[in-house]
Amino acid sequence: MLTTFLRDLATLAARALLRPQAAGGPLGSASRFEENHNLVTLALTGSGTGLWDRDVVTGEIHYSPAWKALLGYGPHELSTRIEDAYERVHPADLAHVQATMQAHFDNKTDSYAVEHRIRRKDGSYIWICSRGKVVSRDSEGRAQRMVGTSTDITALRETAESLQHTIDLITNLTNEVPGLVFQYRLGADGRGAFPYASDGIRDVYELTPADVMLSADAIEARIDPRDIAAYRRSLRDSAANLTPWHLEYRVNLPRQGTCWRQGDARPQRMPDGSTLWHGFISDATDRKRIEAELQELATIDHLTQLPNRRHFTFQSEAELTRLRNAETGIAAVLMLDLDHFKALNDRWGHALGDRALSHFAQLLRAEARIGDLVGRIGGEEFAVVLPHASTDEAIAFAQRVQRRIDEAPLVDGGLPIALTVSIGIDGMRSTDAGAYQALSRCDKALYVAKERGRNRIEIYEEQ
Template identity: 35%
Template sequence: MWKVPAKLLAQLGDELSAWGVALAALVAGGLLTGALAIATQTFYKQQLRQRFELLAGERYSRIAERFEEQEQRLDGLRRFFSYSNEVTPSEFAGFARPLLRRTQAFSWAPRVEGSQRVAFERASSERLQMPYGIRDRSADGTWQPAAARDLYYPILYTQATSQQPQPIGFDLRGQPLRAATLARALSPGSMAVSAPLDMLNVEPGYSRGLLIVAPVFSEPATEGAVPRGYVMALLSLRQLINESLPTEADDDLVVRIYDLSSGGAHEVLFDSGNQPAALSLVSSELLHLADHHFQLDIRPSVDFLQANRSSAVAVVGIFGGLLSLLLATLLYSLFSQRQRALGLVARRTAELRVSEQSLRETHNQLRSVLDAATQVAIIATSLKGVVSTFNAGAERMLGYSAGEALGHLTLEDLVQPEELHRRAHTLSLRYGREIGAGQAMFAETVREGGTQPVDWTLVRKDGSHLLANMLVTTVLDEQGLWVGYLAICIDVTERRRVHEALAARDRLLEKLSAEVPGGIYQYRLDADGHSCFPYASQGLHDIYEVDLALLREDATVVFQRIHPDDLERVRQSVRYSAEHLTPWREEYRVCLPRAGLRWVRGEATPEIGEHACTLWHGYLTDISDLKRVEEELRALSVTDALTGIHNRRYFQDRLGSELERARRDGLALAVIMLDIDHFKRINDQYGHAVGDLVLRTLCQRIGQRLRRTDVFCRLGGEEFMVLCPGSDAEQARLLALKLWHGVREVPVEGVGRVTASFGVAGWRDGEGADALLLRADAGVYAAKMAGRDRVEGELP
């Protein structure tokens, strides 16, 4: 009579237990969701800080680079003046104008002593072709002649981005702020930056800026020397910072630059103007420009905060709550069905006992079959891995007797522990959950279509190791349920040793071929004409830019890379080497998709292979650099270093070949010899540098008037020769007149008009090279005797 109340009480207890577990899961899920939300918010703030620091660091680097760029440009302008004795307005404009990017103006202010003022103003007016005077600017902004001083630094040249008139003649020493800046830059290589000032004649939006000055000394600078003058740059930080950077509407950063030269409150030299975000993020850096320091403050803008908003916290809260509720519902369902699950387990246990009895009955039959496989180890285990079958092959392979193994050993005991733990770790990472060492051997046994064998290191009874290929499968009962595992092992120690030896040989070959310049290869030519590369090192890919796998099938693509002018020669040399079994050596060009035209040198030794094929073993190397050096040396050997035209050696070789062609084909041939008049006087009066300029200018003018077939050479000193193939003496004389006009019609800068004396001679049948040149030289001599600056036709 107590059975019914006890059953109801058990059901009531199970129901209360299910509700308790569900409530505990809901509370734990809520706490975990809260923790995740807090962690997500912390991570978001950390990520926001990292993004800001990355943007601020990049912005600081760009601004610092622009400051350094301004110093380098001003230093380049200083060197330009230091190494020039005199700079004209056009030369200054040509050098300074390209430097004006992000700079308001570049200027030059020379040093003028008070006693030199009048002469300097007169000379500057002539040079600038406009009235020029040294001026001061009054407090009301009007210009007036500068007061008398012992020393002036007036602006002489200027180049500016503004279209407004520039303050030419403005004396820097007449304004205290600019004079103080000059006083800080008195040593060679120094620079000084002024305090913030209002720049003159600059667009209103850029008028507030900085003045950078650099002293210019005569080279070489001596100790105690005074500057020849100052080169200057006017900078507007608004122009310098804003150009090529994000606009105010798109900028994620708020940028301010403060001048640190003033005491107390520092002046803001630049403000990006966008609204800062309400974040406690700020990056302060120190900027350096010459001898001046500025503070750079960077804060995130409202756009930065909007671009980096995150809804992760809300998502975590919503999904965490839903998951907690779902988990509580699932646990309630599971615990409420516990009684039914226990009944099902009891029925399954009874069924397994029946299956176990059936397995015992068939065990003796299977044992005789398993023991017959003496070369293969067959090991069966229970679901827990305990050995239940251990055949004769397993005893011979592992050294354990069946009595020692059955019921005492597990399959895990027979595997090297380090390898087992390593496989378990790999499987844990793959499946995203912890896989124990005992499960590592069975984790992949169930797959559709079976499983694949895996190599394992087994441990014998004596402690020695054995490499085996093991296939692990599941053992199922009549209902398809797992009852154990079956492992089949084959000793592969010797096979692995052979494979490792072959792999070591391949690695050694690859290493050796990688150290050889170029590529090592084996080339095969079959009797039917098909060819391929059975072996090709990585260097062959670099030489031909072809996939090595493709070369192993067909070598046609290699011949497609060879230059068309060299292809037939290479093919013939390969055929000749195959027919006579002689070493093959060739140099040829290849046309590559990426590298373009390259030179290749190849050598190989042939031998007869199977099926009447020919095998070559050899190497290829890129000799493009060697060919380029040879070409450069050849060009240098026939080129005059000063003028760039052909030299005497080239002329003599070319004259010999043209004389031979004229005799053979009955063609006309003439030469023109010219000598610069009074060239020694030019060298003595103006120096050899000017003399070299005269030679180069004359060569340029003559070269522009010659035909493509004419050969222009320098014999030495001021003597030149023009070889005119296909022209007779009269045609050469007309050409000489044209060259004579081209030489004398335009003066040479710094020298004036330069003239030359010309002599013409036409080749006569039976005449040699020396006789022809002697008659041309006689023509030059006759022209000089007749007063120079003329063309003397062919003499009898």
């Protein structure tokens, strides 16, 4: 069954490659046909991907030689029993794998996709990403046959752990699942072409295989101008050093607009001096969106939409570095604390307290200049760094903030609720070991402002 599946795919690839010669005579020698016959298999092997084919009714599952090689097995060393396949899945992942697959069997999902650990022949575990689709159901909708791919993503998982996400490197051979299996040739003259491109190119680039068979210009025209230089450079470096090609880049498509793509392939040098890659390109748009959302969650305080303490400190450290490198650089730092905030919460409730924090954050943003750093340090405490500003300018800034909060009180149910703020000020110093020292001095000045009656501005004084 799997052999027939692979042969059908290879035959389609051969027809695509040989189409230009069809008008001129016979298809060519048997060796040329065999080379084209294996094209799809070569592309998948080059990208570290293996195929599997499961008979849901009988419980049999067949694997391609490349799939078996992922686990260190020879062509005839694995059984076809699905029970044996589940025994190789890491115990902690088994329930998730089975539930995900069952959901697809039950037609609750469009396709099967899961990342999990699997045991190799030597007893060690690797991470794989498997994707598949039911390609046959009976008259009552019960799954009968499922075909899919698995890719070793162990190294990518290790790299991505710090970013709390994984990179999807899967291509599927069904047209329903986005992904482009390709063969790309870069000639010694610097001209590129795609001798083979799967039908997935219609989703990935909104082009046809014929559009790129003789020239890669149509694809380069789709790549975002911000990324075209990196795209060309990455291919040149891969060709020069024969190292795997990996790149995430944007494309501008007529129908889909701006999207992210991820390419992975392995190169080999050809006798004529050209470089040939076999690999795949997948859609990374959703993952990049999630990355951006995670980055925002990691740096922005949700309530006030200001940088959180961690990100504000990072920005302040960058300002301190600039200050150290400048011959006559100055910067002012302010710590601001809403007065009697606990009492406000106790009297009016936490919902109003949250509104007060958000209201004050808006006033701070309105007063800040472009380039000023404003952040929420925690609770009702805020901090501001004013690059190129003296202490006098910081005092003027603080006074304007106090006027704003006085002139624009928080309103609840038509009633104004007065807010006041205490402020401590000091300058950032090039001798500071870190930005935290300037914030600490401001905090001490802020404490003095609180002690002296609140709604005050105090300058840090050395003890």
